[in-house]
Amino acid sequence: MFLDVSHLIRDNPAALHYGAAAVDVDDDGRWEFVVCGYAGPNRVLRWDGQRLWDIAPRSLADPERHTICMIAADFDGDGREEIYSQNSETFTGAKSAADRLFDHDPATGQWGDLFNRGTNRASRNQFSARSVAALDRRGTGRYGFAVANYGRAMRYYEQGTDGRVIDMAPALGLNITGNGRALWAGPLSSDRTDLLSLNEHGGNLLFRNTTLGTFLEIATEVNLGDTEENARGVAVLDANDDGKLDVCYGNDDGLHRLMVRQPDGRFADAAPPVMAMPSSVRTVIAADFDNCGYEELFFNNMQEPNRLFRQRDGGWRFADVGEAILPMGTGTGGCIADIDGDGSLELLLCHGEQQAQPLGLFKAPANDNAWLRVLPRTRFGAPARGALVRLTCAGRVQLRVVCGGSGYLCQMEPVADFGLGPHTRVESVRVQWPDGASTTLTDIRARQLLDVPYPRG
Numbered sequence: 001m002f003l004d005v006s007h008l009i010r011d012n013p014a015a016l017h018y019g020a021a022a023v024d025v026d027d028d029g030r031w032e033f034v035v036c037g038y039a040g041p042n043r044v045l046r047w048d049g050q051r052l053w054d055i056a057p058r059s060l061a062d063p064e065r066h067t068i069c070m071i072a073a074d075f076d077g078d079g080r081e082e083i084y085s086q087n088s089e090t091f092t093g094a095k096s097a098a099d100r101l102f103d104h105d106p107a108t109g110q111w112g113d114l115f116n117r118g119t120n121r122a123s124r125n126q127f128s129a130r131s132v133a134a135l136d137r138r139g140t141g142r143y144g145f146a147v148a149n150y151g152r153a154m155r156y157y158e159q160g161t162d163g164r165v166i167d168m169a170p171a172l173g174l175n176i177t178g179n180g181r182a183l184w185a186g187p188l189s190s191d192r193t194d195l196l197s198l199n200e201h202g203g204n205l206l207f208r209n210t211t212l213g214t215f216l217e218i219a220t221e222v223n224l225g226d227t228e229e230n231a232r233g234v235a236v237l238d239a240n241d242d243g244k245l246d247v248c249y250g251n252d253d254g255l256h257r258l259m260v261r262q263p264d265g266r267f268a269d270a271a272p273p274v275m276a277m278p279s280s281v282r283t284v285i286a287a288d289f290d291n292c293g294y295e296e297l298f299f300n301n302m303q304e305p306n307r308l309f310r311q312r313d314g315g316w317r318f319a320d321v322g323e324a325i326l327p328m329g330t331g332t333g334g335c336i337a338d339i340d341g342d343g344s345l346e347l348l349l350c351h352g353e354q355q356a357q358p359l360g361l362f363k364a365p366a367n368d369n370a371w372l373r374v375l376p377r378t379r380f381g382a383p384a385r386g387a388l389v390r391l392t393c394a395g396r397v398q399l400r401v402v403c404g405g406s407g408y409l410c411q412m413e414p415v416a417d418f419g420l421g422p423h424t425r426v427e428s429v430r431v432q433w434p435d436g437a438s439t440t441l442t443d444i445r446a447r448q449l450l451d452v453p454y455p456r457g
Helices: 118-123
Strands: 017-023 032-037 043-047 052-054 067-073 082-087 100-105 110-113 129-135 144-153 155-159 165-167 177-186 194-199 205-209 215-217 231-237 246-251 257-261 267-269 281-287 296-301 307-312 315-319 331-337 346-351 360-363 370-376 388-393 396-401 416-421 425-432 438-445 449-452
Touching (some): 017 082, 032 331, 082 129, 082 144, 118 165, 231 296, 370 425, 388 416, 438 449
Parallel strands (some): 017 067, 370 449
Antiparallel strands (some): 017 032, 032 067, 043 052, 067 082, 082 100, 100 110, 129 144, 144 155, 144 177, 155 165, 194 205, 257 267, 281 296, 331 346, 346 360, 370 416, 388 396
């Protein structure tokens, strides 16, 4: 499947990198890869038409921190995404440096840390953590950041009416103590934004949005608790083509799961043996890398071959991962984006949990398959992370959720990316925002980025 195009990264030394995200850092309408530096600088890799260059300003590079995860969303409703930077130099317990929440100041052109303001310092997260997700729990276009702490209560930050950064987790019932490893936000169990939290040495959690912006924890009720395994990465997709969202997650050296939604709303494991086979998995990614019309599942493993699975004849089969196999890669994070704007996704792989290694950049071979990319916007003009996009092409329905934070340490581009195979027209695209508002577009030509504003009136 994949070709190694890592030579397109200018200056790619061996380093310790954990997570990555796709963010429009310089506000030019294109995504950059933001790569977390552990005991070294964070990087912001921008495509210049030929190569990826590091354009990170010193404030975001933040070389003195141990950054493992960076997640973006419009925290304050100004139309530009803020960046939550999670730092953890320890596996568990207290840490020396708190997390940051970077906000861009248009007056100075600089990124400043909101947690450094006097009124916000008491709210800073000082504990070891593993993932962050952005969610618009009320559908207002203003996002909060959920933080999965390890051995401590989860945090959930929102901006108060006075501009302060407030931990709302206790008020919302999200302050449950667990060994958090992965978070995912989207309409999984309701038609609003739910929050899935995967744990090790304890059960997973699913917080169902009540549509009032409060949550009920229902993981055991819907059979996602899985107390016997130690979770890592997670991806959400329509795994059996029935028009409903399912969950695939990896367990560290345990049985991996493909939890398919049943008619009664519960989930049942449908992972074939070749997918369930244990591995030291970190990030799990669902995407249509070759634009064939069906998503693949990619497992980024630690010091053993990476894995790829494809849908064939109504089931999932092991596929040739190509040059992204990396049998000795110290895999941690993985991130996808159409970084060069050609309609085909790039896959960026980070390494560094056990050994410094260069970044890896991979891409499927060029082909004639068509595609459509859908970018929903909030009422403020920022990417509508957590929006559900339903595409109908040649009578078949595909589902995507715009990424608010994907699994283990990473965040994918805020675009619903669809492969169309040989089809060049799309019957319809329906976008549903986190507040339930929706728009349907019809008779759409392929091979374009469809920018969809929030419906007015």
